[in-house]
Amino acid sequence: MTDENPFAPPTPRAAVPPANESKTPAADPAPVPAPPSAPDQVTEQLPVPPPPARQETPHQASHGTGPHPTTQDTTHSMTQGSRSRRGRLGARAVSAVVALGLLAGAGGGAAAYALLESQESARPADAALPKSAPGATQVQRPEGSVAAIAAAALPSVVSIEVRAQQGVATGSGMILKADGYILTNNHVVAEAASGADVTVTFSDGHEQPAELVGATADYDLAVIRVKEKGLEPLVLGDSDSVVVGDSVLAVGSPLGLEATVTTGIVSALHRPVKAGEAAEAAFIDAIQTDAAINPGNSGGPLVNSAGEVIGINSAIAQGPGTTGATGNIGLGFAIPSNQARHTAEQLIETGTATFPIIGVLLDPAYQGEGVQVAQEPQQGTPAVTPDGPADQAGLKPGDVILSIDGRPVSVADELIVAIRAKAPGDPVTLLVRSDGDEREVRVVLEERSSGQ
Numbered sequence: 001m002t003d004e005n006p007f008a009p010p011t012p013r014a015a016v017p018p019a020n021e022s023k024t025p026a027a028d029p030a031p032v033p034a035p036p037s038a039p040d041q042v043t044e045q046l047p048v049p050p051p052p053a054r055q056e057t058p059h060q061a062s063h064g065t066g067p068h069p070t071t072q073d074t075t076h077s078m079t080q081g082s083r084s085r086r087g088r089l090g091a092r093a094v095s096a097v098v099a100l101g102l103l104a105g106a107g108g109g110a111a112a113y114a115l116l117e118s119q120e121s122a123r124p125a126d127a128a129l130p131k132s133a134p135g136a137t138q139v140q141r142p143e144g145s146v147a148a149i150a151a152a153a154l155p156s157v158v159s160i161e162v163r164a165q166q167g168v169a170t171g172s173g174m175i176l177k178a179d180g181y182i183l184t185n186n187h188v189v190a191e192a193a194s195g196a197d198v199t200v201t202f203s204d205g206h207e208q209p210a211e212l213v214g215a216t217a218d219y220d221l222a223v224i225r226v227k228e229k230g231l232e233p234l235v236l237g238d239s240d241s242v243v244v245g246d247s248v249l250a251v252g253s254p255l256g257l258e259a260t261v262t263t264g265i266v267s268a269l270h271r272p273v274k275a276g277e278a279a280e281a282a283f284i285d286a287i288q289t290d291a292a293i294n295p296g297n298s299g300g301p302l303v304n305s306a307g308e309v310i311g312i313n314s315a316i317a318q319g320p321g322t323t324g325a326t327g328n329i330g331l332g333f334a335i336p337s338n339q340a341r342h343t344a345e346q347l348i349e350t351g352t353a354t355f356p357i358i359g360v361l362l363d364p365a366y367q368g369e370g371v372q373v374a375q376e377p378q379q380g381t382p383a384v385t386p387d388g389p390a391d392q393a394g395l396k397p398g399d400v401i402l403s404i405d406g407r408p409v410s411v412a413d414e415l416i417v418a419i420r421a422k423a424p425g426d427p428v429t430l431l432v433r434s435d436g437d438e439r440e441v442r443v444v445l446e447e448r449s450s451g452q
Contacts, residue, residue: 144305144306146249146261146263149249149303149305149307150249150251150261152307153234153249153251153261153301153303153307154203154251154259154261155202155203155204155232156174156175156203156231156232156233156234157172157173157174157175157203157234157251157252157259157300157301158172158173158174158175158182158200158201158202158203159171159172159173159200159201159252159253159256159258159259160172160173160182160184160188160189160198160199160200160201160210160224160299161198161199161201162188162189162191162192162196162197162198162199163196163197163199164191164194164196165196166191169188169189169191170188170253170256170296171184171185171187171188171189171252171253171296171297171298171299171300172184172188172251172252172253172296172297172298172299172300172313173188173200173224173299173300174233174234174299174300174301174309174312175231175232175233175234176223176233176234176344176348177231177233178229178230178231178232178233179228179229179231180225180226180227180228180229180231181213181223181224181225181348182200182210182223182224182225182226183221183222183223183299183312183340183344184221184222184223184224184298184299184312185220185221185222185298185299185312185314186215186216186217186219186220186221186222186282187220187275187298188222188298188299189212189215189222189224190215190217190222192211192212192215192222192224193212193215197209198210198211198212198224200224200226201258203258203259208226208227208228209226210224210225210226211224211225212224213225213347213348213351214346214347214348214350214351214352214353215347216343216347216352216353216355216450217280217281217282217450218282218283218353218355218420218450219282219284219335219339219343219353219355219420220275220282220284220314220335221312221335221340221343221344221347221353222347223344223347223348234301234303234308234309235307235308235309236308236309236337236338236340236341237304237306237308237309237310237337238310238337238338239287239310239311239336239337239338239339240336240338242266242269242287242304242310242336243266243269244265244266244267244268244269245265245266246265246266246304246305246310247263247264247265247304247305248263248264248265248266248289248291248302248303248304248305248310248311249261249262249263249291249302249303250262250263250264250289250291250292250293250297250300250301250302250303250313250332251300251301251303252296252297252298252299252300252301252313253296253297253300254292254293254294254295254296254297255294255295255296256296257296260297262291262292262293263291264289264290264291264292264330265289265290265291266287266288266289267288267289267290267330267331268287268288269287269288270285270286270407270417270418270421271284271285271286271287271288271333272284272285272286272411272413272414272416272417272418273286273314273315273333273417274413274417275314275315282314283413283416283417283420284314284315284333284335284417284420285336285339285417285418285420285421286311286314286315286333286334286335286336286417287302287310287311287333287334287335287336288331288332288333289302289311289332289333289334290330290331290332291332292328292330292332293313293316293328293332294316294327294328295316295327297313297332298313298314298315299312299313299314300312300313301313302334308337309337309340310334310336310337311334311335311336311337311340312334312335312337312340313332313333313334314333314334314335315332315333316328316329316331316332316333317329317331317332317333336421339420339421342423352449352450353449353450354424354447354448354449354450355420355424355447355448355450356419356420356422356423356424356425356426356445356446356447356448357388357389357419357445357446357447357448358388358389358390358395358419358428358430358443358445358446359384359385359388359389359390359391359446360373360374360383360384360385360388360390360395361373361374361377361378361381361382361383361384362374362412362415362416363375363412364412366400368400369400369402369410370400370401370402370403370408370409370410370433371400371401371409371410371411371412371414371415372398372399372400372401373390373395373396373397373398373399373400373401374397374398375397375398376397383397383398384396384397388446389443389444389445389446390443392443392444393430393441393442393443394441395430395432395441395443396434398434399432399433399434400432400433400434401415401430401431401432402431402432402433402438403430403431404418404419404428404429404430404431405418405428405429406429419445422445423445424445424446424447424448425444425445425447426444426445427442427443427444427445428442428443428445429441429442429443430442430443
């Protein structure tokens with residue numbers, strides 16, 4: 001057996017000649033009886049069998065001056081007649097070795113305990129850190145605080161996942177009605193029109209499949225519905241009462257991180273934002289905010305200090321030369337809540353939405369003051385629609401529109417956004433320059449359905 005055997009008894013020290021003695025075997029090959037053990041060594045001495053009847057050979061005697069208790073030695077000297085007795089002896093030897101192991105373990109444990117006691121005595125008697133007095137640093141969260149507004153809004157904000165063949169899109173939404181209607185952006189659920197699966201995750205973690213009720217790319221809004229009752233809707237406030245500097249919260253699931261709240265202010269109003277592809281671009285008369293908005297916030301609410309929704313987060317600004325959204329840079333844009341309310345009602349009632357027009361084509365190459373009506377038809381479409389609102393008001397090809405309702409316009413998108421912020425049938429006043437003369441023209445907006 002090797003030294004790794006935990007049950008092998010130790011090799012007697014007498015087997016190794018002391019350094020000051022000769023290593024030459026003794027002249028007399030007969031084994032010399034071992035001296036009696038001292039009383040304090042009785043527990044460590046294995047039982048010794050009586051000398052065998054036959055004479056030890058010189059080779060056997062060369063292993064030491066006394067009988068060897070190792071398994072290897074007894075095996076080589078074992079005879080058939082003494083096998084049973086030797087087996088009982090081996091069992092007792094093993095028991096003794098196990099007892100030695102237990103004693104050694106107990107001794108090691110006592111030493112380790114003493115070491116721990118020594119280390120413990122070197123430690124401070126009291127290592128507890130100071131604690132604040134109860135109620136001394138209690139945070140006050142009065143009504144209207146960010147924490148209070150967030151706590152009220154979060155249960156009504158959902159995360160939306162759309163699984164299509166092209167991949168998975170995620171966004172946010174807000175509960176519109178207790179019976180399962182949810183408002184979000186069209187670009188979040190656009191693939192649902194082609195049969196993609198839509199899943200809504202609520203603030204408590206449970207999920208529900210949703211179906212598309214209606215959508216419009218013109219305003220980048222959509223309504224979906226889950227089969228659930230008793231939901232807590234958010235209130236759509238009056239976005240016309242918003243002023244620059246108002247405190248706001250953006251709530252949603254940026255980058256898939258559900259139930260995220262960021263804060264900021266209203267940075268500007270009436271920002272003309274053109275979002276989406278050219279064929280289905282949305283023209284938004286947007287509220288600008290510096291509250292952190294990132295991909296995934298789309299469709300989530302922008303909430304004021306009264307806990308009312310004043311916008312639907314929809315877009316973020318891109319730096320020069322970038323082709324995709326890179327994350328928050330403090331320039332986020334939301335669809336005003338008044339526009340969202342009007343469009344959502346249409347989508348719930350009819351599944352489609354309408355938008356207003358004045359019936360002119362604008363010249364994108366014009367560089368002067370204001371916005372110019374095209375001078376020639378474009379791709380077969382007349383510059384001024386016959387019998388349209390502008391035609392009836394007296395506008396002509398080449399006229400320059402300087403303002404709408406007293407709001408100056410300098411690029412085509414500004415005029416389109418200002419018109420889209422109105423409702424069909426609303427009257428607007430245009431300041432028009434024709435052949436060097438300026439005049440005010442009253443135009444009643446006409447209705448057009450999305451997709452036309």
